[in-house]
Amino acid sequence: MAHSPLEQFEINPIAPINIGGVDATFTNSSLMMVIVVALVTLFLTGGMRKSAMVPGRWQTMVELAYEFVAGMVKENVGNEGKPYFPFIFTLFMFILGANLLGMIPYSFTVTSHIIVTFALAAVVFLGVTFIGFIKHGLGFLKLFVPGGAPLWLLPLIVPIEVLSYLTRPISLSVRLFANMLAGHLMMKVFAGFIVSLGSIGIAGYFGAVLPFAFNIFMTGLEILVAFLQAYVFAILTCIYLNDAMHPSH
Amino acid sequence: MASLSNNAMTEVPVEKQGGLPQLDFSTYEEQLVWLFLSFIVLFVVVWRFALPKIASVLEEREERIAEDLDRAECVKADAETVRATCEAAAAQARRSAQETILKVKEAAAADLAKETAALDAKLAKQASDAEAKIAAVKAEALGSVDTVATEVATDIVARLSGVGANDADVAKAVKAVAEGA
Numbered sequence: 001m002a003h004s005p006l007e008q009f010e011i012n013p014i015a016p017i018n019i020g021g022v023d024a025t026f027t028n029s030s031l032m033m034v035i036v037v038a039l040v041t042l043f044l045t046g047g048m049r050k051s052a053m054v055p056g057r058w059q060t061m062v063e064l065a066y067e068f069v070a071g072m073v074k075e076n077v078g079n080e081g082k083p084y085f086p087f088i089f090t091l092f093m094f095i096l097g098a099n100l101l102g103m104i105p106y107s108f109t110v111t112s113h114i115i116v117t118f119a120l121a122a123v124v125f126l127g128v129t130f131i132g133f134i135k136h137g138l139g140f141l142k143l144f145v146p147g148g149a150p151l152w153l154l155p156l157i158v159p160i161e162v163l164s165y166l167t168r169p170i171s172l173s174v175r176l177f178a179n180m181l182a183g184h185l186m187m188k189v190f191a192g193f194i195v196s197l198g199s200i201g202i203a204g205y206f207g208a209v210l211p212f213a214f215n216i217f218m219t220g221l222e223i224l225v226a227f228l229q230a231y232v233f234a235i236l237t238c239i240y241l242n243d244a245m246h247p248s249h
Numbered sequence: 250m251a252s253l254s255n256n257a258m259t260e261v262p263v264e265k266q267g268g269l270p271q272l273d274f275s276t277y278e279e280q281l282v283w284l285f286l287s288f289i290v291l292f293v294v295v296w297r298f299a300l301p302k303i304a305s306v307l308e309e310r311e312e313r314i315a316e317d318l319d320r321a322e323c324v325k326a327d328a329e330t331v332r333a334t335c336e337a338a339a340a341q342a343r344r345s346a347q348e349t350i351l352k353v354k355e356a357a358a359a360d361l362a363k364e365t366a367a368l369d370a371k372l373a374k375q376a377s378d379a380e381a382k383i384a385a386v387k388a389e390a391l392g393s394v395d396t397v398a399t400e401v402a403t404d405i406v407a408r409l410s411g412v413g414a415n416d417a418d419v420a421k422a423v424k425a426v427a428e429g430a
Contacts, residue, residue: 009271037294044294044303045294045299048306051305052306055306087292090288090292113271115276115280
């Protein structure tokens, strides 16, 4: 009868699919990913279907998203970042879509799974490292040697820089995952309080007002977090990309 | 019942479910497969269709705005030219009006001078005419004085002496007296 607050994170298969030994079972998570892709596509193409010179509300939202991410890339990476803009825009919209869609009751939050966020972070990390070496060759390693540091400090600084570089995918993925996990967990726990207090009786009804009010507040906060975490993920990707473009900082 | 469900919620479930679903490695493969699949689809949609369209609309708008600003600049320059032309025309008109006034004034002054001169000449002529007339009258008068004096003297002589005097002698005597006087 009582639902576990962790139940919302469970992955339930919908249709078992196996392609060449690879488990590609269609689950509730896969369904949400497909819905996110569909909704983001709808949002982007639907808003621009008129391509009006003077935009309406929907088109303004699409243009706002475009200019927001474009500004982020331009500010943090510069003009060299232009080729990577579509990727960062996709990243931002996908994470934002997944975060926001997860706020709908009974839905599933794709980004609350560490494997998903880690995969995205790993793609960013590997991509950025790859780009760094392609653009600068071994000169990319200058990233680990801060300019202006005294020579005798280098044996200390270089390992720290390397370590901080290597932990980037972990911090990037855990930040998003933990935020989503904690927020949804908290909301479910407090929702549980409402139900259990409500089942006590009249006194419980009044007591239940508190967790209910808290959940309303949490819903607003979580929507903010959904935007914030998508933004943080995208902007950190930009910053890492900037490091790859200009390693000697 | 309530306390039971409370307990069930706060203590049991984690063990019952076998930990976080996030740490169930058996679901990783399918999540990764669908993540990459959906992400790549979204990326292609965004990269090939969505972004170029938005970019073209934004660019078009920017161009239009720049164009409009250019045109506004042009129109402003035109207006400036028109204003300058207008001002020049006004200044020209003012100048020519001034000239006309000056010319009229000069013409009037010249006329006045000419007329004054004409009047002066006329007056001078009249004055001299009058003087000439006066002189003639005076001369005539003076001329007749002799005759009158001669007649009067002849008369006086005749009366006093009772002898008719010779006119020529009388005239001679009057003349001598007049000249002597």
